[in-house]
Amino acid sequence: NAGVTQTPKFQVLKTGQSMTLQCAQDMNHNSMYWYRQDPGMGLRLIYYSASEGTTDKGEVPNGYNVSRLNKREFSLRLESAAPSQTSVYFCASSPSPGTGLGNTIYFGEGSWLTVV
Amino acid sequence: TQLLEQSPQFLSIQEGENLTVYCNSSSVFSSLQWYRQEPGEGPVLLVTVVTGGEVKKLKRLTFQFGDARKDSSLHITAAQPGDTGLYLCAGALLYGGSQGNLIFGKGTKLSVKP
Numbered sequence: 564n565a566g567v568t569q570t571p572k573f574q575v576l577k578t579g580q581s582m583t584l585q586c587a588q589d590m591n592h593n594s595m596y597w598y599r600q601d602p603g604m605g606l607r608l609i610y611y612s613a614s615e616g617t618t619d620k621g622e623v624p625n626g627y628n629v630s631r632l633n634k635r636e637f638s639l640r641l642e643s644a645a646p647s648q649t650s651v652y653f654c655a656s657s658p659s660p661g662t663g664l665g666n667t668i669y670f671g672e673g674s675w676l677t678v679v
Numbered sequence: 680t681q682l683l684e685q686s687p688q689f690l691s692i693q694e695g696e697n698l699t700v701y702c703n704s705s706s707v708f709s710s711l712q713w714y715r716q717e718p719g720e721g722p723v724l725l726v727t728v729v730t731g732g733e734v735k736k737l738k739r740l741t742f743q744f745g746d747a748r749k750d751s752s753l754h755i756t757a758a759q760p761g762d763t764g765l766y767l768c769a770g771a772l773l774y775g776g777s778q779g780n781l782i783f784g785k786g787t788k789l790s791v792k793p
Binding site (some may be wrong): 564567594598603604605606607608653655666668669670671672673 | 712719720721722723724726727767769783784785786
């Protein structure tokens, strides 16, 4: 019962380095999301993919890019990491977009990223 | 920017006490969800409410969606140490929101002491 799997779990980057956070779900969900969680700020949506082949910006997309590689995988790339991107990143998936009744959003366990 | 305001931000109580957490907004939501998050893990969905005035119960947890669909509350009866965690409300805007853009409150950190 893997659910949503994201890697790596922990990463330290130097300012200006690039990296990709990988996410895969095995629940045949159509929609996938990337959130960041910061103390006192709650969860904020970076990008989402309502269905395979589509991606859209969320609340805080600057400095990030995403790729919906296939139905299972949704990656998040930091092209030039900045200290402001130090955060905990969560990948999530759901059968369809939004929060309709029965549309449970499942989260991964998080990736802790520190940019120094 | 539409916001979901959660209160209180922190809550520390003794086992057996009752508590209520609030989630308020000036915006109308088509639906609202409550999640619980434990340290080192992702949020886990507790409930979804979609109808104004709706009340849902999950064991000792009671969730209510406001009549105008702008607010919600979570009431825990006889809290136990296992209820400790971060409680998050999240909503999909009825108007002006983009598909898939779920707005989260900042959370209420609950600590239940034995």
